[in-house]
Amino acid sequence: MDMSLPVQTVRTTCPYCGVGCGVSATVKPGTIPIIAGDTAHAANKGRLCVKGAALGETLVLDGRLLYPQVRENGSMRRAGWDEALERVAGGFASIIAEHGPDAVALYVSGQLLTEDYYVANKFMKGYVGSANIDTNSRLCMSSSVAGHKRAFGEDLVPGAYEDFELADMIVLVGSNTAWCHPTLFQRILKAKEARPSLQVVAIDPRRTATCELADLHLPVKPGTDVWLFNGLLSYLARHGVKDSAFVAAHTEGLDMALATADADCGDPAQVARICRVDPAKLLAFYEGFAATRKVVSAYSQGVNQSSSGTDKVNAIINCHLLTGRIGHPGMGPFSLTGQPNAMGGREVGGLANMLAAHMDLDNPLQRDALRAFWEAPRIADKPGLKAVDLFRAVEEGSVKAVWIIATNPLVSLPDADQVRRALEKCELVVVSDIVGATDTTTHADVLLPALGWGEKDGTVTNSERCISRQRAFLPAPGEARADWWALCEVARRMGFSGFDYEDAHAIFDEHARLSGWRNGEGGAGRRVFDISGMSGMRRQDYDALEPIQWPVLRAADGTLQATARLFADGRFAHASGKARFVATAPRLPVHALDDEFPLALNTGRMRDQWHTMTRTGKSPRLANHAPEPLIDLHPNDALLCGVREGELARVTSRWGAMVARVTHGGGIARGSVFVPIHWSGQTASDARVGALVNPAVDPVSGEPEFKHTPVRIEPFVVEWHAFVLSRKALSLDSIANWTRIQGDGFVRYEMGGRGPVGADWARALLAADGEADWIDYEDGSAGAYRAAYLVDGRLQACVFVARRPQLPARDWLAGLFARESLGALDRATLLAGRAPQQGPDAGPTVCSCFGVGRNTICAAIRTHRLETTAQVTACVRAGGNCGSCVPEIGKLLALASCGEEAAQ
Ligand SMILES: Nc1nc2c(c(=O)[nH]1)N[C@H]1C(S)=C(S)[C@@H](COP(=O)(O)OP(=O)(O)OC[C@H]3O[C@@H](n4cnc5c(=O)[nH]c(N)nc54)[C@H](O)[C@@H]3O)O[C@H]1N2
Ligand SMILES: Nc1nc2c(c(=O)[nH]1)N[C@H]1C(S)=C(S)[C@@H](COP(=O)(O)OP(=O)(O)OC[C@H]3O[C@@H](n4cnc5c(=O)[nH]c(N)nc54)[C@H](O)[C@@H]3O)O[C@H]1N2
Ligand code: SF4
Ligand SMILES: [Mo]
DSSP: OOTTSOOEEEEEEOSSSTTOOEEEEEEOTTSOOEEEEOTTOTTTTTOOOHHHHTGGGGGOOTTBOOSOEEEETTEEEEOOHHHHHHHHHHHHHHHHHHHOGGGEEEEEOTTSOHHHHHHHHIIIIIIIOOOOEEEGGGGTTHHHHHHHHHHHSSOOOOOOTHHHHHOSEEEEESOOHHHHSHHHHHHHHHHHHHOTTOEEEEEOSSOOGGGGTOSEEEOOOTTOHHHHHHHHHHHHHHTTOOOHHHHHHHEEOHHHHHHHHHHHHSOHHHHHHHHTOOHHHHHHHHHHHHHOSSEEEEEOHHHHSSTTHHHHHHHHHHHHHHTTOSSSTTOEEEEOOOSTTHHHHHHTTOSTTOOGGGOOTTOHHHHHHHHHHHTOSOOOOSOOOOHHHHHHHHHHTSOOEEEEESOOHHHHSSSHHHHHHHHHHOSEEEEEESBSOOTTGGGOSEEEEBOOTTTOOEEEEOTTSEEEEEOOOSOOOTTOBOHHHHHHHHHHHTTOSSOOOSSHHHHHHHHHHHHHTTTTOTTSOOOSOOOGGGTTOOHHHHHTOOOEESSOEEOTTSOEEOOSOSOTTSOOSSTTSOEEOOOOOOOOOSSOOOSSSOEEEEEEOOTTOOTTOTTGGGOHHHHTSSOSOEEEEOHHHHHHHTOOTTSEEEEEOSSOEEEEEEEOOSOOOTTEEEEESOOOTTTBSSOOGGGTSOOOBOTTTOOBOTTOEEEEEEEOOOSEEEEEEESSOOOOTTOSEEEEEEOSSSEEEEEEEOSOOSHHHHHHHHTOOTTSEEEEEEEGGGTEEEEEEEETTEEEEEEEEESSSOOOOSHHHHHHTTOSSOOHHHHHHGGGTSOTTOOSOOOSEEETTTTEEHHHHHHHHHHHTOOSHHHHHHHHOTTSSSOTTHHHHHHHHHHHHTTOOOOO
16 A cells, blocks of 8 residues: 555445444554544444444455456466456356346345445346346345335335334344344443333343343244234234224224234233243233333344244234334334345345336336336346245256355355255356355356455445445455446446446436436326435535435425435325235244254354354454354253253254354253354354255245254264364364364364374374474373474464363463464463463453453452443443443343353
């Protein structure tokens, strides 16, 4: 980087979750950018969670895909952009010529910017002429999209984040807000501190970190939410908690919905039995909801990712319609979006059953309007394949070319081994990514290097409809280019006009104009999504755009007018202007448990990792909270399966299997298992949970049932456990099971293996050269072996092996890698694995910002008789920065106060 460049601060938006926090990046030439929360952004007002705070560490270029590559004679080689783009354009064109437009497909992502997404959708639906473009939002928000369309007539989120602060009750359904939308959770926490009467209800089969804040936790049986909310609807109606004027003037369909609810769910005692919750707690929830007007019901993947996901969404919305609690401050149903631009993707119609700007595929007037606006040669006139079906069609051969952009389906789709088979068979696989080696890029015939966060430029929309700029503050590395650019270049090479954009601003302008195009004219229907106020902006105004909630119109005086809340006037987007109740008949998950597969596999997220870890996995700070893949289950179930905490176990379903370490997090009911989604073939030998997940989908939305797959668990037998810390990457072919963890200046491996260990084995594994200064220690009878080697006094690698997984803590050894050379004392105690006068082991990391372990916190709580999280922070700093770990500190305090040993 040019050292003469001035220090500059750029305001941008976090690339992770749908909260959409504003970030300020200060770039000093030659150093890593300094990342902080943007105090001027309304979503976070300066707060960042631990993932946002660690963004700087993820910007290093190791592992980045920097040049286009093409497959030749079975292996990949570097190519110029021209050659790579020709391969894509030529391949797509010839397949279309021979087999028609439905033989090609795009599979894109809610992590694209709106501008990239807009171009991808225009390319497929307007020019290729097929709706075979789907997105990972199918796996994420599509049940909410479908639920919104059924209830409101359009995919609309009525409320704003501020409503969480204005509410008197917040119901969090299937949402681990504390870990997955952390800064929003911080806002709830602060609101509750200021006003303890604010009631928080958590509905989740697991006792998550989010439940620490809740006044009431309903640990529902997985998949039974429709019973719960039908039961609520029925209860409210029976107790006269109904806004009759609102229902009469602004809704339709109540009778059917209520009859359906009454039929199965009219008796709370029966509902409590089916949902497997304490009847008193269920009634407390119903009574609380009935008595409180200002209720926000926020939901996420425990609702969406289900074979009854769309019905779950509508069952929740029904309760808000009955009580007229929508469109006003402090109330409403609220879909928490996952990805940074889940919403933007929906605005541009990125799903296979939608058109751009909230137009509908099955509305001929809107199809015509769109084609005319694009001056496109054709327009898709039937829905394309949804994600799961799309990859089936690839395997069956009806789709022959697929271009995957900003998503990692080999890890994230259900029945993920099917995706591997599909890509192996596919004639042309194009992958655009920022990382060279992912489970998906390995199957590419053409690899296109994309600009990543900090390099790309455009807009995203968060959960509350707020459009924010993501701005570049770093130069493009290597030959990486924006995703929209690659799409336009391919379109141009296929002879399509209409892709000559100069920059992201030009695309945004077209997108904004389209939203107002024939909107409400000539019987085509009025679309609420209208940001035409932002069309015609100059480039410098686009660059300076402040976060703004849509719809956005321009006032007579030229200022932009944002919309905080929708439906305040009771007008909805259905032709009738009314909202619809939807009759939701409850049903159980598609695949039932049985003797062979007696446990229900639930999958989801950990606090400090993002999806398949291609970015967060680069940060040593983020690695410590959950370094290894895990299987969280109830101790009694572990006993029945013959597996033990800390040891390895195999989880098997009808679709696949994986191996990870058993843990008892304490939050799981009997009969369920939780496994995180983050590990891939790049970070672990065998921990890709997607391979196990059943491919059942919701019949309306096509969203997979990620939260419920029947599985069984059995021991994964190894003869020894080991860890290695090494400056260089190892070849692990001979190791039965391993996980790779990024350290600061080294790589850490956790392993389980079989066969003899000893000096020869260790030298080969660590690839120690003959010159190295080798030290080792063996206790054959105990099955223990330890070795390390140094070069010029500098520690290069160490390995610790034991028969049981009880091995020294890794932190002290990790610290030695920062030293230029080791002193005699450190060297002497190296193989003991701990410093000569080291205090007690800090335990697993709770606070990633300050690196504070669980044992340290528990000791402080005991010694100083601490009672509040604020006292813990004052004492040991934990929780004092981003606050993401505050719920876990709360849990340790709760355990200490009831005298339990705070060990998990
Ligand atoms: N740290 C972190 N944060 C993230 C992400 C990440 O990868 N890491 N990803 C982002 C994305 S894309 C998304 S979509 C969001 C997801 O955010 P969340 O939906 O909050 O996260 P999940 O862990 O997938 O699942 C939420 C909860 O649903 C519960 N659940 C399972 N089955 C049921 C059920 O039948 N009923 C109910 N009521 N609950 C159930 C699970 O136990 C789990 O605690 O997170 C976003 N934020
Ligand atoms: N079992 C199970 N599976 C799940 C879920 C679950 O709860 N359980 N949740 C589902 C949900 S909600 C989601 S959202 C998905 C997420 O799943 P994925 O989308 O597959 O996961 P990511 O790791 O976010 O993949 C993004 C990819 O894009 C790359 N990338 C990052 N930025 C850019 C860019 O600007 N351009 C390009 N071209 N590439 C970029 C990254 O390196 C990475 O390879 O997982 C789904 N899968
Ligand atoms: S809560 Fe965290 S991950 Fe989500 S946008 Fe904010 S900083 Fe990023
Ligand atoms: Mo998601």
